[in-house]
Amino acid sequence: xxxxxxxxxxxxxKGLPFQLDHYLELVDWSGRHLDPRxxxxxxxxxxxxxxxLGISPKHWLYxxxxxxxxxxxxxxxxxVVQKVCAQLxxxxxxxxxxxxxxLSATPx
Numbered sequence: 001x002x003x004x005x006x007x008x009x010x011x012x013x014k015g016l017p018f019q020l021d022h023y024l025e026l027v028d029w030s031g032r033h034l035d036p037r038x039x040x041x042x043x044x045x046x047x048x049x050x051x052x053l054g055i056s057p058k059h060w061l062y063x064x065x066x067x068x069x070x071x072x073x074x075x076x077x078x079x080v081v082q083k084v085c086a087q088l089x090x091x092x093x094x095x096x097x098x099x100x101x102x103l104s105a106t107p108x
Contacts, residue, residue, distance in 0.1 A: 020064055021057055024049070059102040070102075071095040077103055 004023060005015035016023070028049060031042035046052070050060055054077075063070070072094040074081045081099055085091070 063102055070098045
């Protein structure tokens, strides 16, 4: 997928001519207007995807650009990562502070 480069302008870089958050809104809006019997339909009463995941839009945009540089192994909520670490007898995981900061249900 091409990167999102924002609105049209002179010397436009190669990429999709809108912002990622606008694209996600468009996908969400489209899914809410599909026939309820169709695959991909999103019910009107379901909150937006980032809200359901407990990720702030600001953090999602950061993650979409920096995911591979921030995480080297386990990724998820701190509680789930800690549970998996206990099961694997791991005492430490690279990126746990970013899990706490970026993937917590409460926005920072």
